Amino acid sequence: MGVTKEDVEAAVAAALSPTHLVVTDTSGGCGASYEIEVVSDKFEGKRLLERHRMVNTALAPHMAEIHAVSIKKAITPSQAQPQPEPVDKAQA
Template sequence: MPITVDQLKQKLENELEATHLDIVDTSDGCGAKFQALIVSPKFDGKPLLQRHRMVNTAIETEMKEIHAFQMKTLTPEQWEKQNS
């Protein structure tokens, strides 16, 4: 069964307390490739690699079915700065 955007959003909201999520299925609906923008206060003070590991851990089960997951991880402060 393909992974859905809604599944990923729910998991990331719960696990990472994400305050903003933009997730796009770039695989034409087969649920194998995604692009994600994830904003979470849990990323505060964490280097990029650690943030990515946090995301990968949060969706570990889903990653077994996903072939490509491209992510951008921001803190709420970085998100605000980017959008001002």
């Protein structure tokens, strides 16, 4: 059997200590393709490409068995917080 969703979750969690992590098997259950959303303090001060590399590095031991990884979100906890709606001064 290929890499499980739990394998991916464990690898990312061990490397990045995320405050939020969602791993979705998009391969129909065979473990060949995953979508990942991760929120981690370790992304602070890193550019998006560096963040993606950090996720890929965490998954390196499994990449021989994974066909595709789509990183949907790789953000910091502050970026994950809802942003306040701008106030329309004409209506205020």
